[in-house]
Amino acid sequence: MFALGPRVVISRSAIAGQKAVLVETLRVLKADETQKRHVTGDIISPGQVLGIEHLRDPRLNKGLAFTLEERQALGIHGLQPARFKSQEEQIELCRISVERYQEDLNKYLYLTELHDRNEKLFFRLLSENIERLMPIVYTPTVGLACQKFGLIYRRPRGLFITINDIGHVYEVIKNWPEPNVKAIVVTDGERILGLGDLGACGMGIPVGKLALYTALAGFKPHECLPIVLDVGTNNQTLLEDPLYVGLRQKRTTGKLYDDFVDEFMEGIVKRYGQNTLIQFEDFGNHNAFRFLDKYREEYCTFNDDIQGTASVAVSGLLASKRVTGKNLSDNKFLFLGAGEAAIGIADLTVKALENEGLSLEEARDRIWMVDIDGLLAVDRPEGNLEGHKKFYAKKHAPIKDFAAIVQEIKPSILIGASAAAGAFTPEILESMASFNERPIVFALSNPTSKAECTAEQAYFNTGGRVIFCSGSPFGKVVMGDKTYYPGQGNNAYIFPGVSLGVLLSGIHHINEQIFLIASETVAESVSEDDLARGSLYPPLSSIKECSVNIACRILEYAYQERIASVYPKPKDMRKYVESHQYNYNYEPSLPQTWQWPNPPYIKTKPMEPIKLKA
Template sequence: MGLLDRNEKLFYSVVRKYVEQIMPLVYTPVVGLACQNFGLIYRRPRGIFITIHDKGHVYEVLKNWPETDVRVIVVTDGERILGLGDQGACGMGIPIGKLSLYTALAGIKPHQCLPITIDVGTNNESHLKDPLYIGLRQNRVRGQEYDDLIEEFMTAVVQRFGQNTLIQFEDFGNSNAFRLLEKYRNGYCTFNDDIQGTASVAVAGLLATLRRRRGEPRHRSAVRDGHGSGGHPQEEARKKIWMVDSRGLIVKDRPEGGVSGDKVHYAHEHEPIKALADVVKTVKPSILIGAAAIGGAFTTEILQEMAKNNKRPIIFALSNPTSKAECTAEQAYTATNGTAIFASGSPFDPVTINGKTFHPGQGNNSYIFPGVGLAAVCAGIRTIGEDHFLIAAEALANLVNEEDLQKGSIYPPLSTITECSVKIATKIISYSYKKGNVSVYPEPKDKEEFVRAQMYNTNYQSALPSIYSFPKL
């Protein structure tokens, strides 16, 4: 971050060139540690903090931001930071990290990015007792007062920066995330990355697994441990998806705690089962997806049961940061004797089993959200729906080549992620023009060239004579 202060272009040039080494520092897993210690490492503001006490004056607060051409806002209220829970105002590390990836991986110009944290308090007692905590020292405000602040914020963003400003919701608690998405998705250019981005990258991975499993039986069913923020709304998919939450298998007429909200759509006619291991033994799924942020939830017993029931079991341990991953790559490959098709939310090193080296794919949202955002900025997309994220998933899956699959990865190499963003943005823009869901006209003939022309350039091009030689970054 010191380099960013001294030389913005050099910072993004380094991140883009060494993305595999740098991304874990600006995103998961290090960003989680940064949020937990944000008060300690805080040096100066990098974005805007809007507190509950700013109600009635949010527009004036936004006017204090010196840049007027803001096109992408990542906003959090810090209640559900990765799998680390309520971090309050310290959650600002997430919008900062996400927007740095928007620039490095999708070429969104730095001055067009604005990180925002809405501070309504925190229920994290360790933060409240920490003398270095930077936020409001009070418990979270909820209810109508909270909703009124969010409504004022959304209205103020459009008033200050325009209707086409992309507002990305990030790490809101589940009780707010779904309902805020439903409330604003049809009237604003907005999406929730935890809901739609996570689902999209998971679908992309599953589409890629179909190519690895050619000639094998089709997926019988999928068990998803943790009814969090990513989901599949289609009726046919629901019949094959078995959800597990903190009270066990989600079934109709569940005696303990019942089933409410969006969980109802995934409730099966089945007897209650408490333990995940027993669910796997009973349902015998071909796919096991973890999103519960419970480290080690996929035990050796569960992984071996998956291998027992499937020639190529699919294991997605998607929770972040690394400490919250349901299992490690080594555990997955070892327990299944190298037969697992594995992906994780955080990076893991290659694993060698029986003389073969596997390169686990990182099912990270950074494959998806930069490209979606780039499309929205370039074409002025008015609203973003599930159809856009399905297109993004299909585009990403098509970028996985046979060499990637042979190495055990169902995602393209991280080193190619900028190209992935361009390809995804191009597909989404083409679709959006067909649907008439854009505000930028005339329609460009070459969509990919149109996208590349608007991207932030991190390359250094010397104007000196060729007799001078400079080392590459």
């Protein structure tokens, strides 16, 4: 017992009782807020958050763009400087701020902080500056961000579900505060880009991918969820790194690992529904194909490393027909690499060749593949022809030397998906030019440091006759009076539009024809000017338009093939797609019916806008 003043005496039990009542009241209020978000299917409405919390919520914050009326009504008047800034002025300031950083990782950190502070500003900045900023939020800088993840980790973003959560995965998923997730990108971090096993540090990849979902296809941010399945890592450097943020144990494998992934897939459907799109990203080769084959007929899922990479590569091949004047079936293909990316490209190329009239066997006969043990040959002593590799094994004498294989096969199309930097040597590129008038060379490995050759090497060692594309961005190449602007075969041309079309049509299972439709759509978007500049892809700045076109084509296909589940069929596909896209622009923070109380609030004169200088 203790006294407050001369007459008031309060027991500790009474205080505890009052505290319990307060905690319960807060719980009910929070539950009520959650229920409202369930009902509306959207983010918290501005009227539910007042004061400083309105500025701290990145979904509601508009920075200095709040009007005087909004500042006073929301209880933030005086919490900001007097200046009023439009979103356009803020965008210009952000552009200048990004460019002032010299290191790409620092630019990445600035954009991450902006995303955490002001969601609409971040996505508008990104969507309007795709060519400059996509290499920062996505490849190649995201690879460096993953390598430094333990050092730069600041704020929770996404879910980390560990193998220790097995048996309770659904409960962990329920901890994510958004009730209407529609798109998930998940990784277990075993094969991050060409960098190998980064474990829980691989979270940078799902975060970057979903940022592009919003910036390039208009997904609403609160409908996107990045996830890492942390089952440990076999990267000894990370296990010994005091900054590593994941489980410090070797990777779990076998039945326990499979049961864990099964429980995860079931938990997602239980929480968010059967039509939730689940994109697998950067799983190891041995698991990627297994899970794709296992889940594709049970869930709405695809693997971007297999199918997205395949689709963008085949798009480049389709566009190259307009340069060479040949059909795809007139070519001989040689792949360096036989992992998930290479096999995915080969499988979709086969489908494109079948569309030109070849049989399945005839199409596969035109594709030769090389892995770490050399040419995929039926009788090679190493064997190792498991899974999809066996479809491309040839009855040919085993050869290990890649340069010798190029001389032996004499391909017209050379595709690298090996993460073997510099594997396309000057000698190999010269060989390609010696038996092809217009050799086609795709160096698709990323990040840039893992590319099989640079754009400059490709052009200079083929006398400028090469038809080139890469997986990471390269700058222009000048040869005499000719300047080439090589295109980047970036998956971002494909996966945002495919995902948008799949979700808006309610497709339950994603077949290969959908990815071939995406390839054809992107190839059709390549102009004659693009081809003349040396690019097999439209400008990166046009990806938003490509995404809408892909979504519209997929919708038409889904209703034609009766695999859509959203009815009635929209009368205007483009209008239907655009009506479901995220609005990057600031919206009023007060209801249109807002009435000012009496007496009227203080009015002040806003400052005149000024033009910023870099």
